[in-house]
Amino acid sequence: MTTDPRAAKSYDAMNDSRAIKAYDAMKNLGISKEEVKPVLRNLLKVYDKNWELIEDDNYRTLIDAYFEPMEEKPEEHKRKAPVEDNDKPPKTQQKCIKPFQTSSSHKLLSQRRLSDDERMSSLPSMAARGKKSYSAAASSAGLYSKEPSHQRKNMSSDHHQKKITTHNGSLGASNGNLSIKSLSKGSRQALAEDKKKSVRYVDDITKGSENVKVSLLDETESEDFPKFNYIPGNVIYQCANVNISLARIADEGCCADCSGDCLSLSFPCACSQETGGEFAYSSNGLLKEKFLTDCINEPQAHHYVYCKECPIERSKNESKPEPCRGHLVRKFIKECWRKCGCDMQCGNRVVQRGLSRKLQVFLTDQGKGWGVRSLEDLPMGSFVCEYAGEILTNTELYDRIVLSTSNDRHTYPVTLDADWGSEVGLKDEEALCLDATHNGNVARFINHRCNDANLIDIPVEVETPDRHYYHLALFTKRNVSAYEELTWDYGIDFDDHTHPIKAFKCCCGSAHCRDKKQKGTKSAKTKKLKHTNAH
Numbered sequence: 001m002t003t004d005p006r007a008a009k010s011y012d013a014m015n016d017s018r019a020i021k022a023y024d025a026m027k028n029l030g031i032s033k034e035e036v037k038p039v040l041r042n043l044l045k046v047y048d049k050n051w052e053l054i055e056d057d058n059y060r061t062l063i064d065a066y067f068e069p070m071e072e073k074p075e076e077h078k079r080k081a082p083v084e085d086n087d088k089p090p091k092t093q094q095k096c097i098k099p100f101q102t103s104s105s106h107k108l109l110s111q112r113r114l115s116d117d118e119r120m121s122s123l124p125s126m127a128a129r130g131k132k133s134y135s136a137a138a139s140s141a142g143l144y145s146k147e148p149s150h151q152r153k154n155m156s157s158d159h160h161q162k163k164i165t166t167h168n169g170s171l172g173a174s175n176g177n178l179s180i181k182s183l184s185k186g187s188r189q190a191l192a193e194d195k196k197k198s199v200r201y202v203d204d205i206t207k208g209s210e211n212v213k214v215s216l217l218d219e220t221e222s223e224d225f226p227k228f229n230y231i232p233g234n235v236i237y238q239c240a241n242v243n244i245s246l247a248r249i250a251d252e253g254c255c256a257d258c259s260g261d262c263l264s265l266s267f268p269c270a271c272s273q274e275t276g277g278e279f280a281y282s283s284n285g286l287l288k289e290k291f292l293t294d295c296i297n298e299p300q301a302h303h304y305v306y307c308k309e310c311p312i313e314r315s316k317n318e319s320k321p322e323p324c325r326g327h328l329v330r331k332f333i334k335e336c337w338r339k340c341g342c343d344m345q346c347g348n349r350v351v352q353r354g355l356s357r358k359l360q361v362f363l364t365d366q367g368k369g370w371g372v373r374s375l376e377d378l379p380m381g382s383f384v385c386e387y388a389g390e391i392l393t394n395t396e397l398y399d400r401i402v403l404s405t406s407n408d409r410h411t412y413p414v415t416l417d418a419d420w421g422s423e424v425g426l427k428d429e430e431a432l433c434l435d436a437t438h439n440g441n442v443a444r445f446i447n448h449r450c451n452d453a454n455l456i457d458i459p460v461e462v463e464t465p466d467r468h469y470y471h472l473a474l475f476t477k478r479n480v481s482a483y484e485e486l487t488w489d490y491g492i493d494f495d496d497h498t499h500p501i502k503a504f505k506c507c508c509g510s511a512h513c514r515d516k517k518q519k520g521t522k523s524a525k526t527k528k529l530k531h532t533n534a535h
């Protein structure tokens with residue numbers, strides 16, 4: 001243990017929130033905290049702890065300082081894959097920094113510094129100017145243009161679309177530190193070859209609307225980013241009847257007399273009644289294993305109900321609807337809400353507090369387009385995100401799909417039918433679904449996997465006991481490692497050819513894939529287990 005107060009002070013400086021921000025920013029460039037720490041320590045010394053100088057211009061000084069010795073002793077400073085504290089670098093993570101890897105083909109590139117453009121474009125843009133800068137162009141107008149990479153304009157550091165290109169048109173002029181002349185002919189050739197490759201990085205696709213940023217990394221630029229508007233929560237499109245009023249919440253349906261954290265009570269309060277007198281969450285914020293297991297086993301229990309006149313079939317053919325295909329009766333989580341006396345940190349308020357995990361949208365390499373992964377390990381029962389989108393009636397959805405002229409990849413709509421069994425004669429404005437195609441959150445990028453996905457969707461009652469409307473929350477079914485793709489089972493029936501959205505050719509890779517079109521899978525033998533959505 002050190003007794004030198006100065007040493008203690010310097011230790012704190014290396015772990016305070018500004019240092020953590022600097023590590024995060026450098027991590028986005030694939031530079032680990034361990035690599036940054038000594039450089040940062042030196043800079044703090046040199047600049048007499050003047051953080052502004054270090055943070056200015058998106059940590060430009062720090063980046064410069066990091067790359068400085070690399071130019072002098074390239075062999076000693078080869079870029080490594082970013083390493084999580086105390087963790088081995090996962091394979092996929094190494095892949096993320098392809099342009100800087102030190103494999104033979106990339107060795108030369110690994111020795112060069114980033115251009116001004118790269119530095120500006122690859123780091124969070126807020127630090128230098130001390131303000132948030134959310135480009136309108138990055139929201140409803142779509143995050144990306146379709147220009148070929150060589151034509152793409154350089155984005156200013158204020159822009160949320162950031163691009164790290166290995167192409168370095170301004171290398172010679174790059175801050176005067178690494179001149180293209182200083183590279184061998186081989187290096188220049190490698191750079192020229194690599195000109196075509198570039199990596200797109202978006203610091204936060206949520207436009208600051210979530211508690212945590214959701215980044216986007218595209219190493220291939222082979223796929224355009226879909227045009228959609230990021231919304232952190234559900235929004236009514238037009239006709240949906242979502243009746244949120246305090247009057248609907250009965251006194252026995254809330255815990256007005258509670259205070260603090262309901263999970264710490266010796267006798268669970270009224271809000272636990274829905275889940276059998278026990279809360280679905282444990283005090284560590286995770287779903288209880290028993291509750292999770294019951295939810296996972298729901299489809300096997302075959303607890304389906306059949307409507308006399310199914311709103312889904314009615315939306316397809318009002319005069320002569322087909323017989324109902326059945327709706328799985330689901331277990332609900334009920335969270336405390338506004339009439340409850342507990343506070344926002346109550347353990348029975350998880351989904352309503354929103355995202356808390358570091359998620360990243362990335363381009364999958366299995367033909368599924370964009371996907372989502374977590375940048376941190378997620379224990380079993382972790383809340384990942386809710387599936388947010390426009391709340392539509394089934395008729396609105398049907399019309400939307402049928403009238404759609406676009407060939408865009410349609411996100412799969414979710415039917416909010418988890419409680420249809422308790423309803424008789426649902427009216428159209430009560431038979432609701434969520435569509436995240438044009439307005440949605442990060443969940444709209446989560447791909448489907450048949451039967452053995454690592455996420456499960458669970459209905460959550462928050463604002464209203466009226467279960468025509470509820471939240472659909474995604475939780476981990478098992479421990480999920482950082483950088484593993486997150487998937488959930490959309491419940492698609494690949495044999496249902498009457499569905500207005502033509503099912504995609506499934507590339508989930510599961511041994512239990514249900515899509516018979518996929519060769520080499522056991523899909524034909526595997527029965528459809530779920531029927532929660534995607535009717």
Ligand SMILES: C[S@@+](CC[C@H](N)C(=O)[O-])C[C@H]1O[C@@H](n2cnc3c(N)ncnc32)[C@H](O)[C@@H]1O
Nearest residue numbers: 368369370410411444445447448504506507508
């Ligand atoms: C909710 S979106 C998921 C995000 C999507 N991958 C994207 O790039 O925007 C659903 C769409 O992703 C694609 N997709 C999802 N899971 C897939 C799978 N297992 N196999 C093939 N395509 C998949 C399909 O095109 C589907 O319509």
